Amino acid sequence: MRAVPWIIKYRPRSVEDVVDQEKAKEVLVPWIKKWLSGTPPEKKAALLWGPPGVGKTSLVEAICNEYKLEKIEMNASDFRRKNDIERIALAAATKKPLPPWKGRLILLDEVDGLSPRGDEGAVAAILELIKKTKNPVVMTANDPWGQHLRPLREAALLVEFKRIPKTKARSFLLKICEEEGVHCEKEAIDYIIEKNKGDLRASINDLQAVAEAFGKVTLDLAKALLAERDRVLTPWEMLQQLFYAKYAWQARKAVTSTDLDYDTLFLWIAENVPKQYGDDPYDLWRGLEALSRASVIYGRIKRKMNWSLLPYYFNALGPGVALAKTKYHKRARWSYPERITLLAKTKEVRKIREELAAHLARLSHVSKSYAKGELIPLLSFIAQANPRYFARLALGLRLNDSMVKYLAKKNYAKVKSFIEELSVRPAEEGKKEAQEILEELKEEYQKKTKEKSNKGREAGEGLLKWLKKK
Ligand SMILES: Nc1ncnc2c1ncn2[C@@H]1O[C@H](COP(=O)(O)OP(=O)(O)OP(=O)(O)O)[C@@H](O)[C@H]1O
Ligand SMILES: [Mg+2]
Known part of the structure; x- marks a missing residue:
């Protein structure tokens, strides 16, 4: 089990690393070089557009890496605050960076997050920024064709990104398998690529999910894990699949296939582990151990906002709890988490407490x-x-x-x-x-x-x- 998601681990470091997108590179790289030569190009902004997970953000990051550009980034939520755009971006666009940076690049990621109503101010501010900038401004979007984005389209060099072709995606995924020392069937890789329709991010994520669950990637296993991936289990179905999982991956799938939030998921399992394993002290102890491990990890995730630990949380809750049993237990009478019922019952009391606190x-x-x-x-x-x-x-x-x-x-x-x-x-x-x-x-x-x-x-x-x- 690796803590680092593969999409991060195998993120392109250089322009060459970026899979496919040759056309986009042909347009974008000379445009950047022009900036670096001291004579800014006619269009001072570029708008990279195309489907998700095909390398838009990655190519920008690779360029920054390769040409030693300091990346000043803003995401869609910052766009909402006109003041922020003006203050941060304008300053960034006009000041020279310190060494070792050779220049700056302003990345406005996901501009299609701007709403047609209410964000006109932000569009105007971005235009202003493009007008005044002394550094390249790069915007990205999945869908740049909204009427409200027209001024941005007109001010920018449009760079299209395409879905990653199957052959290129296949060799990239195979390379990852090799690197990770995981056995992969070609058919399984093809199944994954087919399923994700040219979205390389999704394909890498699926590959990692199968590899981590089984230690190898075969067509059957990939189908078993991914085919039903989007199905949402009720809490009761989740408990059934968790407590009767034969393999770690089944247990993991059970806990990741509900739409319960992470706290509630924990409550459901914590409520029912003593019921299910209660007839055997040793199994009960091991089950509670797994729960407490999950709780410690989750505490750390919340305290430090370290979401890269989330897979460990699911592993402790899923396989940890499921494989804690050393023998067969017949199905216990599971119940709704006491704590949630209690919260509903105590709603009135909590209201009074709130009033009292406000009063005092x-x-x-x-x-x-x-x-x-x-x-x-x-x-x-x-x-x-x-x-x-x-x-x-x-x-x-x-x-x-x-x-x-x-x-x-x-x-x-x-x-x-x-x-x-x-x-x-x-x-x-x-x-x-x-x-x-x-x-x-x-x-x-x-x-x-x-x-x-x-x-x-x-x-x-x-x-x-x-x-x-x-
Ligand atoms: N062309 C590519 N070459 C190499 N890796 C890629 C490519 N496209 C996507 N990836 C992988 O997928 C991850 C996500 O890609 P990226 O952030 O560039 O997608 P995007 O096109 O910006 O998607 P979105 O529209 O959702 O922002 C990267 O970290 C990388 O691991
Ligand atoms: Mg992106």
Whole structure:
């Protein structure tokens, strides 16, 4: 098993390495040489067009290699951002590179990815780039005939690429087999080439798939692996073919022939390995070993985005699991992955968690992920350890009922009653306090009015006395 795909390993390094496409070379190479001679050709851009997998990108790379050109590349998704085209490509097209480069080549790969509506700006920017460039601009496309690409067609030298003729493809594939030390039948090679209709990339990929699965390439094996390659298995069919595979290639085919994504595929197999192998501890152990290997590899793929490890993942999951068994196991009752069912069941809960995180994030000016990672666990801990205190926090944070339920879990009832108590108490206390205050005020008022009336009486009596004296 080799980690490097053969389409990479056997990529042409020089113009001569590029299989066929003589016409294209005859046009493109002199055009590049003109650039290098110091007098740019009349058309400053070239548009390489033709079916997939026939060497368009490869020829550009080979030219860069051979003529020491620094390749400045943009793909279709960068085209969407007009600013990016202007900034990167324009700078690239006007500045001279440092040694050892002798020049630059701007590669705009797959321009037919531009949409007729919405990418007009990008087309205009590319035209502008072609106008200003001091270095060759090379575009590629499978189908350059869209109306919206017309300005690009007109500005460029059109270079057609043809499907690779059978004889040329055959000798190329045979050379690879020789290089790899793999036994190949000519009929098998022809079958592969026929199937791929002049797409050399697809043919090389098929050749590698058969060679890796069987260690040799015969017509029967090629048919067995490739004929049904595009058939999509249901998860149940996948399990059937995986657990009852006699050969590694069958198991591998099983796991690569579903349309499950890589995570879900893992869940399906992980769910059912214990069921299928559960009656034999040794087989079960070996099956789980294979699963854990697959999981480690997949973790690495995701962490480092290293997709060249994908074949190893499939090998661990497919042949690894299938060949873990040392004896026949009768068909177990397989089931839908628990985790997926669980996810469906917990959909509501996850929704609440999201709301809660958003709520806390807003209140405490932190990110949602901080709220999830730090605040929610803390709150939920407090809810378990000290429901009364948690109730106060819940009120202060204005958590709604479902949030409280989510955090308090089994303490929900307790917390709820504390919350009620807390939210009732202030009113009662207030009432009491208000009454007390009222009471005090009343007393004071009475005292004052009494004083007043006393004073009045005194005053009255004084007046009387005074009058009597008079
Ligand atoms: N003419 C060729 N000579 C040698 N190898 C080739 C040729 N065509 C394709 N290949 C092999 O197939 C791979 C893919 O080819 P390439 O990227 O050049 O195709 P393309 O024509 O640009 O296809 P697409 O239109 O899909 O971009 C290369 O890495 C190389 O291994
Ligand atoms: Mg290409």
